[in-house]
Amino acid sequence: MIGKKRNLGKQINMLAIGDRYKSVYRIEDKDLLLYLGLTNDANPLYIQHDYASQTSYSKPIVPSVMLCGMISAVISMHLPGPGSHIVKQDMTYPKPVFHYTEITFVVEIISIDHANHMVEISAVGFDEEGDEVISGKMYVCPPHKLNSLTANSLENFF
Secondary structure, eight states: OOOOOOOOOOOOGGGGOOOOEEEEEEEOOHHHHHHHHHHTTOOHHOOHHHTTTTTTTTSOOOEEEEEEEHHHHHHHHHOOOOOEEEEEEEEOOOOOBTTOOOEEEEEEEEEETTTTTTTEEEEEEOTTOOOOEEEEEOOOOOOOOOOOTTTTTTTTTO
C-alpha cells in the first residue's frame, strides 16, 4: 500500500451544511445471507418464511441493524467518504422492511463542529411506497488531512 494514492473523502473544511447524498439499494437474498452469516444471527424472523408467516409481519423482514449498516456504508464511501468514522448514532425504524424491497437512503449534513472535528448527519431511508423505514442522526468524524508518507522519512538521517 505504500506509494499507492489513497482517495479520501471530504475533509471538514470541504463540507457545508446542506451537503447531501442519495443512494438506492435493493435488498436481495445474497445480502441477507451475507449479513446473517457474518453476524451468526439465526433469528427465524429474518429468513424462515414458515415462521414469519405466523407472525404479525406475515413474511421475513430485514434486520434493522442491516439498514443502519447500509447508511454507514453511504457515509463511509460517499459523504463525507473514505477515512470518516461514525462515533455516535441515534436511529429509529418506524416500519419493517421486507426482502426484495428497494430502499432510497438520503444523508445530509445538518451541523458542523470544527472545534471537535465532528459533523452531524441526518439519515433517512424510504421504501418504494415512500414510507420512512429508518431515520435518525449520526455523528461523524470526517477524514483528517494526512501528512505525506515521505515528509518525515529522512528525519533520522543527518
